[in-house]
Amino acid sequence: MSEIEIKNLTKRFQVKGHTVTALEHINLNIEKGEIFGIIGMSGAGKSTLVRSINYLEKPTEGQVLIDGVDLSDLSTKELRKKRSEIGMIFQGFHLLEQKNVLDNVCFPLRISGVGRKEAKDKARALLKTVNLEEKEKAYPSQLSGGQKQRVAIARALATEPKILLCDEATSALDPQTTESILALLKQINENLGITIVIITHQMSVVTDICQKVAIIDNGNLVEQGSVKEIFAHPTSDAAKELIFGTRPSPLSVREVSGNKTVRVVFGGGSSYEPVIANAILRFQVPINILHADTRNVGGKAVGEMVLGLPEGEKIQEDITAFLRERGLTVTEVDEHVN
Amino acid sequence: MLTEQVIEMLTQGVKDTLYMTLVSAVIGYVLGLPLGILLNVTGKKGLRPNRVIYGIVGTFCNIIRSIPFLILLILLIPVTRAIVGQSYGSTATIVPLVVCAAPYIARVVESSLQDVDAGVIEAAKAMGASNLQIIFRVLLVEARTSLVTGFTITTGLLLGYSAMSGTVGGGGLGDIAVRYGYYRWQTDIMIVTVVLLIVVFQIIQYLGTKVSGRLDHRKR
Numbered sequence: 001m002s003e004i005e006i007k008n009l010t011k012r013f014q015v016k017g018h019t020v021t022a023l024e025h026i027n028l029n030i031e032k033g034e035i036f037g038i039i040g041m042s043g044a045g046k047s048t049l050v051r052s053i054n055y056l057e058k059p060t061e062g063q064v065l066i067d068g069v070d071l072s073d074l075s076t077k078e079l080r081k082k083r084s085e086i087g088m089i090f091q092g093f094h095l096l097e098q099k100n101v102l103d104n105v106c107f108p109l110r111i112s113g114v115g116r117k118e119a120k121d122k123a124r125a126l127l128k129t130v131n132l133e134e135k136e137k138a139y140p141s142q143l144s145g146g147q148k149q150r151v152a153i154a155r156a157l158a159t160e161p162k163i164l165l166c167d168e169a170t171s172a173l174d175p176q177t178t179e180s181i182l183a184l185l186k187q188i189n190e191n192l193g194i195t196i197v198i199i200t201h202q203m204s205v206v207t208d209i210c211q212k213v214a215i216i217d218n219g220n221l222v223e224q225g226s227v228k229e230i231f232a233h234p235t236s237d238a239a240k241e242l243i244f245g246t247r248p249s250p251l252s253v254r255e256v257s258g259n260k261t262v263r264v265v266f267g268g269g270s271s272y273e274p275v276i277a278n279a280i281l282r283f284q285v286p287i288n289i290l291h292a293d294t295r296n297v298g299g300k301a302v303g304e305m306v307l308g309l310p311e312g313e314k315i316q317e318d319i320t321a322f323l324r325e326r327g328l329t330v331t332e333v334d335e336h337v338n
Numbered sequence: 339m340l341t342e343q344v345i346e347m348l349t350q351g352v353k354d355t356l357y358m359t360l361v362s363a364v365i366g367y368v369l370g371l372p373l374g375i376l377l378n379v380t381g382k383k384g385l386r387p388n389r390v391i392y393g394i395v396g397t398f399c400n401i402i403r404s405i406p407f408l409i410l411l412i413l414l415i416p417v418t419r420a421i422v423g424q425s426y427g428s429t430a431t432i433v434p435l436v437v438c439a440a441p442y443i444a445r446v447v448e449s450s451l452q453d454v455d456a457g458v459i460e461a462a463k464a465m466g467a468s469n470l471q472i473i474f475r476v477l478l479v480e481a482r483t484s485l486v487t488g489f490t491i492t493t494g495l496l497l498g499y500s501a502m503s504g505t506v507g508g509g510g511l512g513d514i515a516v517r518y519g520y521y522r523w524q525t526d527i528m529i530v531t532v533v534l535l536i537v538v539f540q541i542i543q544y545l546g547t548k549v550s551g552r553l554d555h556r557k558r
Contacts, residue, residue: 088461094461
């Protein structure tokens with residue numbers, strides 16, 4: 001039994017008399033202890049999907065099961081109890097502006113009936129976990145974005161949830177702060193064994209810390225699987241757009257090269273052979289490296305390159321075959337340009 | 339002009355004015371605050387939208403607010419007499435002041451609560467908070483600066499209305515201004531009462547701004 005099971009979930013909204021389908025027939029299983037990414041362009045429906053997991057949005061059709069319990073079977077009171085077992089953090093942090101950091105972290109404990117003293121002790125311990133123990137008297141307006149998100153994380157962890165939902169939690173932060181927040185989430189996942197569901201439009205967030213990913217496009221789940229697999233072999237247009245879109249647009253790459261461009265991904269256990277250099281020596285043609293990057297995908301270094309191949313269909317095919325023989329994934333870049 | 343008698347009268351006038359204003363503000367809030375919460379909660383984007391309740395309470399508030407205070411003062415004479423036993427004097431004036439203030443306060447409170455960030459409410463829901471907990475621990479707490487500002491504005495309004503009640507024997511500074519300044523042509527006494535009203539108003543406004551500023555932690 002998966003920890004989170006989403007079965008055939010459909011969500012429709014009534015907007016000014018007509019129906020908008022935000023999500024259609026979504027099926028998703030998230031296992032205990034996973035860091036699961038849900039990625040999509042804005043408006044794809046991913047926020048609605050994450051809100052369905054704690055029933056902030058009630059599905060129009062389909063079910064959401066947490067540890068095998070169908071949320072639609074719960075009474076209002078039971079649902080509130082369940083929600084307190086699912087932490088959530090947001091892009092906009094959503095801290096209580098009129099309460100100081102300590103009281104913010106105490107808040108979920110106080111509303112679930114924990115005494116003031118006990119709540120404070122626990123909150124202090126959590127602030128230590130997120131490295132903010134010296135800020136307990138500060139108010140949210142005195143904190144930076146990263147610090148606010150740390151407070152929000154401490155608050156979300158206060159009730160010892162088994163699941164943590166992150167709704168674009170790093171989208172309002174700069175790259176360095178994003179990195180430190182992601183590291184914190186990873187640490188929490190490892191130390192506490194909490195299942196983390198991350199909603200994002202940033203591919204880098206997924207490749208940095210997620211083990212599995214689902215891609216949502218226009219209300220549909222178009223692709224899901226291990227991050228490693230999808231990063232190397234994206235099949236859906238949405239996945240390609242998200243993966244390629246993090247670089248200068250392929251269109252401009254193509255304009256620069258004028259020839260066929262391919263994207264090469266070096267798998268985790270990449271060989272020590274200087275593949276590109278050998279290809280150049282073997283075929284005696286220039287290969288133009290238009291872009292190269294190394295990314296951390298699921299804890300392993302994965303390289304990607306965009307190569308401009310010389311003119312001539314035969315030579316292009318030969319080079320592609322040569323690269324594939326050496327265990328590299330080769331895809332044409334321009335095929336998805338839109 | 340400022341004989342001992344006049345000074346005594348003016349002192350009593352200030353006391354009566356403060357008494358009417360503050361007591362009616364407090365009773366007004368006892369009635370208006372729950373109504374305001376009800377309006378916010380049952381409103382379109384509230385915790386529990388309910389068109390019927392919102393419609394009824396809202397219309398009720400609008401009707402009373404659309405009656406000019408002076409007319410309300412006269413219309414309510416039988417009610418005032420039934421509650422207080424007489425229709426003139428400071429205590430009697432409190433009745434129409436409260437009736438006038440409560441729906442006004444309800445709208446002021448509704449709008450203060452509407453300003454609370456929807457995201458914070460959503461976060462509280464996600465933590466498993468009940469609607470009552472959200473009202474008392476999120477809405478009223480987060481909106482407190484705006485609520486105090488609303489209280490200050492309402493009190494200022496009531497101060498003005500309490501003076502207006504002087505035309506029908508309401509007591510306080512307004513009463514003195516009407517009796518001496520208008521009926522007896524004693525402009526000097528009228529001017530003194532007006533100055534006193536201004537001073538009282540300034541003090542209320544000053545205190546209100548001070549308190550709401552002190553309660554606000556949103557600014558650095």
